Amino acid sequence: AGFLGAREARCLCELTGLDEGTLPPISACVQEGQAILVQAVKDPIGDKGARLSANVTIPGRLLVLVPNQSGVALSRRIEDEAERERLTALVEEMVERFNPMGVTGEPAGFIVRTAAIGATSEDIAADARQLAEEWRKVRETERKSNAPCVVFHDLDPVSKTLRDCVSAETARVLIDDADAFGEAQRYCRRAMPEMLDRVQLFNGPGDLFALYDVDGEIEAALEPRAELPSGGWITIETTEALTAIDVNSGRYTAATGLEETSVKINLEAVHEIVYQLRLRGTGGLIVIDFIHLNDPANIEKVLTALNEGFAKDRVPTQISGMSEFGLVEMTRKRVREPLDKLLTEPAYANGRPRRKTCATVANDLLRKIAREAQAAPGRPLLARASAEVVDWLERGNPYLVERLLRRVAAEVKIVGEPAFSRERIDVGVVQ
Structure with a gap:
């Protein structure tokens, strides 16, 4: 199930004479029982189902094909004006020189992606032809199928x-x-x-996640507090309405005074906030409580750093100015469930608000088995976890264990321990 709003269904509307900014009633766009081609543009989040759109797009490496529309748009992250003009001219020339949609005669618009910077006309044309072929397959599958059915899968x-x-x-x-x-x-x-x-x-040698401390970063991203280099920290708390971020200086004090202390901690916080919001997949309304600054030049320095930090973020972000209380409001588009919702679930014991899911703990266990197998090649291993985690693995997802055993080439025995808590795991060499 999904939600199709009037804005995303407007292209199906048969009414004429509407202003560009006027949305038609949804009943003028679709009728009950009608078969239409839609695309899921946002994953289900919480209780909200997937968001759907009748404005179908097919993404490629350099371009995004927008069937049944015309014109060329460019990624906002292509900032060089000369390059924007060059790419626009290349795509427009390609469309004029040959119809990438072939004999179908359908109009086609294109969005130029950031990866197209520096691309040649041959690169652009090749990507357009591949996208047109994908669209032809979609149309063919649609023609031969009965709704509801899937007519296009994105890449693995x-x-x-x-x-x-x-x-x-x-x-x-x-x-x-x-x-x-x-x-x-x-x-x-x-x-x-x-x-x-x-x-x-x-x-190898070693485990890839351990080499780059991926597990450690994921664990830290599930905690509300993130440390700053000078001894301060930020606290990130998410509610249904918004995400609040509080910046704290700790015991750090700059030799030059309170204002310089605040500037330094705030700039460190900006770097960590950008990193944490992207890592955690945080979206929606976000309010940041920076340490108070008196000098307008310092306020501008912090806001500039915040804008520059999110400039390369693939997720659209809008940032307001700083209020007299040191608060900055920003919005970041929700494109998927945040990391904590993907890896944890509400807890019902021990006073903890959330706990890891069986799937998360099972993957922790498999990675630990792989690390131990590399550390002791050829030695038999005993892996222990809670009974519910082992049941999730062996009954529900046995292919994960089979794939691991092919990789490590070692004898591994996985045992469910009724006395183990959900998140407790233990792996060791059998003596």
């Missing part, structure tokens, strides 16, 4: 990450799973051959 998670997050500035991409590495190589050969040598299979 590995390929989608490469498409959306990797740029020419990326030095390398490390993958510690052979199957995922194979998927990445296939995508690179097809869509981004220049990255083929930079996508590498990680074979």
Whole structure:
């Protein structure tokens, strides 16, 4: 189930003469029982179902195809005006020179992605042709199918990450799973051959997550408090209405006085706030309580740092000025469930507001088994966890254990312990 609002269904409306800013009633756009082509544009969040749109788009590496529309739009993150003009001219020339939609005659608009910076006309045309072929397949599947049905799947998670997050500035991409590495190589050969040598299979030594302290960063992101370099900290609390962030200086005091102390801590807080909000996937209304500043130049310095910090964020963000009380309001678009909702659930004991899900603990256990197997190659291992976590693994998701056993090439026995709490795990070598 999903929600289709009038704004996202307007392209289906048969009414004419409406102003651009006037939304038609939803009944003028769709009728009960009508089969229409829609796209999920936002995942379900909480009690809200997926948000749907009749304005379908097909994303590619360099371009996004917008069927049944015309014109060229560019990513707001392409800031160089000369490059914007060059890319606009390239795409417009391509559309004029040949119809990427082929014999269908359908109009097509394009959004130029940030990855297109520096791309040649051949690169642009190749991406457009591939997108047009994807759209042809969608139309063909739609014609042959009965609603409701799925007519288009986006890329697998590995390929989608490469498409959306990797740029020419990326030095390398490390993958510690052979199957995922194979998927990445296939995508690179097809869509981004220049990255083929930079996508590498990680074979150790050590564990990839441990090497870059990924587990530690995830654990820290589930806590409300994040430390700052000078001894201060920020506290992040999320409610249904908003996310509140409080900046604290701790015991740090700059030799030059209180104002300089406040500036230094606030600038450190800006860096950590940008990092934490992106890592945690926090969206919606956010209110930041900075340490009070008197000098307008210092206030501007903090606001500039905050805007620059979010400038490269792929998620749209709007930031207000600072109030006389040191409060900054900002909004960040909700595009997915936040990290804590993905990895934890409401707790019902021990006074804790949330606890890790069985899936989260099971993955913690599997990673710990992999680390222990690397540390003691060929030795048999005994892994223990709560009975409910082991049941989730062995009955509900046995393929995860099978894949792990193929990777570690070791004898592993996983035992459910009724006395273990949900989050307790233990892995050791069998003596």
